[in-house]
Amino acid sequence: MAVSEFDLIKDYFNKPGLTPTPEQYVRIPLGIGDDCAVLDLPPEKFLAVSMDTLVADVHFPTQADPNLIAQRALAVNLSDLAAMGAEPLAFTLALSLPKAEESWLQGFSLGLEQMIQTYHCPLIGGDITKGPLSITIQVHGLLDKGKLLTRKDAKPGDLVYVSGALGAAGLAISLMSNGMSLDKPDTKELQAAYYQPLPRITLGQSIVGLASAAIDISDGLMADLGHIAQQSSVGIELNAKAIPIALVVKKFMSTMGDKTKGLNLALTAGDEYELALTVAEDQQEEFLKTTAKLDVPLTLIGRVVKGSRVKCLDNDGHEIEIKTFGYRHF
Amino acid sequence: MAVSEFDLIKDYFNKPGLTPTPEQYVRIPLGIGDDCAVLDLPPEKFLAVSMDTLVADVHFPTQADPNLIAQRALAVNLSDLAAMGAEPLAFTLALSLPKAEESWLQGFSLGLEQMIQTYHCPLIGGDITKGPLSITIQVHGLLDKGKLLTRKDAKPGDLVYVSGALGAAGLAISLMSNGMSLDKPDTKELQAAYYQPLPRITLGQSIVGLASAAIDISDGLMADLGHIAQQSSVGIELNAKAIPIALVVKKFMSTMGDKTKGLNLALTAGDEYELALTVAEDQQEEFLKTTAKLDVPLTLIGRVVKGSRVKCLDNDGHEIEIKTFGYRHF
Secondary structure: OOOEHHHHHHHHHOOEOOEOOOOHHHHOOEOOOOOOEEEOOOOOEEEEEEEEEEEEOOOEOOOOOHHHHHHHHHHHHHHHHHHHOOEEEEEEEEEEEOOOOHHHHHHHHHHHHHHHHHHOOOEEEEEEEEOOOEEEEEEEEEEEOOOOOOOOOOOOOOEEEEEOOEOHHHHHHHHHHOOOOOOOHHHHHHHHHHHOOOOOHHHHHHOOOOEEEEEEOOOOHHHHHHHHHHHHOOEEEEEHHHOOEOHHHHHHHHHHOOOHHHHHHHHHOOOOOOEEEEEOHHHHHHHHHHHHOOOOOEEEEEEEEOOOOEEEEOOOOOEOOOOOOOOOEO | OOOEHHHHHHHHHOOEOOEOOOOHHHOOOEOOOOOOEEEOOOOOEEEEEEEEEEEEOOOEOOOOOHHHHHHHHHHHHHHHHHHHOOEEEEEEEEEEEOOOOHHHHHHHHHHHHHHHHHHOOOEEEEEEEEOOOEEEEEEEEEEEOOOOOOOOOOOOOOEEEEEOOEOHHHHHHHHHHOOOOOOOHHHHHHHHHHHOOOOOHHHHHHHOOOEEEEEEOOOOHHHHHHHHHHHHOOEEEEEHHHOOEOHHHHHHHHHHOOOHHHHHHHHHOOOOOOEEEEEOHHHHHHHHHHHHOOOOOEEEEEEEEOOOOEEEEOOOOOEOOOOOOOOOEO
16 A cells, blocks of 8 residues: 555654653754754854765665664764764754665664664754665754864874774675675674664763864774874874774684784774774873763774874884775765 | 865855855854864754755756755755744755866856855855755754744644735746746746745744744645644644745736636645745734834735645635645655
8 A cells, every 4th residue: 555755754764752741842942843853052052063975885785674774874963963062952863765664764763763762863854755764863962162172283292192992884885885785693793783873972072171172983993093193284103013903803804814904904994983082192081980870981083183184003112004984976 | 086075175165155154154163074064052952854855856857057946955954944934054065967068167166156145154064976966955944942933833723825926936837837847037036936936034033932933935836734733733824815935926927818727726736936935913913013114025824724725715605616636645
């Protein structure tokens, strides 16, 4: 039976668990169902917005679990709020679907709901269209006025930190692109790394005013630090030995007898969604004190220098040649 | 040669004419190029947001002029701001492209620029991905706090108005779906109706506080009035004779010897992007006085009644059977 966009919205999206709670509606005078949604910001706040698209068979396999697709779609967007230190407020969703399949929509809706509940970021509007499977989300977050955590204020001498451990999402992509399913017991951890990255919302909010620059790792650690380097007009030197490589990657690599690939993945794989950030040396103590309260591993991986390039150095200070960067090309 | 997303953004999107002017940057502390864009709202304003997707071969032919595609993509979004009476502030763009083709991107960028200059609504961020051709735009607009022009406050006795004349976009779609190109002298007007609808921004802003409900006609006049009827818990009776049919539609229909199809198109064709609105009788004088200053034709087409259905009545008060509604089904 043919169903309309309005039925889909009613059945899978405009329902408690996804839409704002009564408390959240204070900031959202109008949600789903009119020509626009309406936001009411506190006068002391800026609004941060970010938009990301996930296309089937480019950013996830078409056959992937819709629950996981939804989690990933919202997570990668929330990660951009994290990198600005913003507090999630609400999101909009543009969903293109080849057909209206109940089980898919049920799974997708459930995945969204889990993320919405975890990150207190309700759905306030969007669009559903017939078309190739694709998900565009725009997140909206609140920032204290005047305190912007951007990519452009890193200074030579600043310390470079990264949250978490790297490489697992990259390994997941590499396995998937070789046609491997991640739905098995020994790859479940990789599946989670890819589909359920942890947006570092609390970390981001804690370091506003302490970090000099921050970015979330969507293009790869070196590529994303390259954005900071370019926009701050600085260079960055990383210490290869310090780069935190995910345990699952180390295990996998040692099984494969390939020990160098782990570092390469950690340095270049995109889709990690950890935060890379720079901290002035005289802020380090306060930074460490503040972040110690959070349950987020942070590793000192290098230093901002004069120059314009991002280099990774071995123990002897020699530059290590890196094979691939995380850019996606047309 | 492979190009990166960053090059595309630099070459076609992050440039004067598309990005905010120095005056506009007062409300936009951060535009393209960081993890988020940042908006600074005046304390007396709400933010209205709306998101719409256009998918190739669903909402426009893949081979259509990219300049026109861009104009249409932004126009249909601005039309949602118009229907809320919001003042355009800025927009974000998620563009999926199968390949990076210079002439296409040049045309698309130019089409955006024309709309940005006309409606003072700059580009502040977004995402470019490889994928099937698809454009998602989110517009952001400003509203006076407390004065929401929604779909839910129409009352029995209110008068129903529509802006402009209807049917031309519907006729354009009907011709295109029969494989006809609109790129000929005698169909240029239909092409414009489809690709360059006029978002009724000034009208929308003028009627806040005067109209009881408003909607832009994207699903078809009767379908969209149906949304007002449903959300306001009222019925609506239209006077068939009063429905303004676009001159180009009348001409085309008389050539075809088919006189009833014009009314049907005007009542049911989507993608018109005129405003349909309701006005309480005691506001009519003020409404007419205010809107007389605008260069926008407005026609009284019916009345809000008790009930729940939208009907179109002939001269004798008999209901006219309408063949199709403008819903898009899955």
